Amino acid sequence: MSAGVPLRQVLGWTLRKTTPQLFSRNGFGICHVPQLVCCRLSSSANKGTQQSLHNNQELSPLPRQPVTELSLQSLIDMGFTDIQAERVCDAVSNAMGKNAAEHALTALSALLLFGLDPETVLKVLKKCPELYRLKDSHFQERIANLRKLGLVEGSLQKVVSNYPQILAMTAKRVKSVVVFLREKCLFTGDQATSILRDTPSVVQEDLGQLEYKFQYIYFRMGVKQKEMVKSKLFRFSLEEVCCRHSFLERRGLYQTPDKKGQTLILNPKLSDILAVDRDTYLKDVAKATAEEYDVFRKLMAREEQEEELQEMDMEAGSGSDDDEEEEGGGKSGYMKRRKK
Known part of the structure; x- marks a missing residue:
């Protein structure tokens, strides 16, 4: 020089x-x-x-x-x-x-x-411009909380890059969802961390809907927590889960296990049902055409509307005890509806 x-x-x-x-x-x-x-x-x-x-x-x-x-x-x-x-x-x-x-x-x-590199920083801020207004102390608190919940370097950066909205959520909210997964859904600590890593959007889900989805898979389909995590269950909407499962069930291709976990047929794995695109699901799992599936979806939507009307009539004629239960605990999920 x-x-x-x-x-x-x-x-x-x-x-x-x-x-x-x-x-x-x-x-x-x-x-x-x-x-x-x-x-x-x-x-x-x-x-x-x-x-x-x-x-x-x-x-x-x-x-x-x-x-x-x-x-x-x-x-x-x-x-x-x-x-x-x-x-x-x-x-x-x-x-x-x-x-x-x-x-x-x-x-x-x-x-x-x-x-994060500069280009990734721009993508993150474009996805979640709320971060422009986030205070320095909030950044530190929320990232530290994610580390405490089990996200390690590399995975942590990937989560923020793919779903920066998780930094816009309070540490208390994120922690409460993880606690919910462990206490209400009985996932292990490692399984809850895997769910947070693979599907960070779970922190924004309504806990009542989250519980309903879990209980539907657990009781109605007989699938355990380990397979739920492997299939990345919480990436899929409740509607998609119910529709794909019910379609198989009515075609005789899926059976709810008994109390001993046994079935008369070999059920397809949850990942084969959910973690594939629609065409693969219809061809390899449901053995059906797109037209048949579309007709079924319309019929299922009509049935759901009728059920909702019946539930509204039942609630209107029920006593104040149900109202108090609803106010105190909120929507308790699939098991509550199952008992009706």
């Missing part, structure tokens, strides 16, 4: 290449320029370069304060390309709220420190 290269150019190149690693490891703080960078640069330069830099009176001292201004240059220094920096500025300018720029810097710094 020639002695005439300005310090500003050398330091600018160095920071641009290394900025994602310069965030404070004590928290998700905004980027600081460490004094160590200046010392190393000074000690590695030859005497001629040092003399040239010393004589250059136009150089300004290195900033020691946090970067609090959201600008194209500050984003480029954080590792974003010119085009990416423009996209961030446009997104922030469209975001409403007080201190939007300051919160945006916090979000960007936190996600970069978290281990």
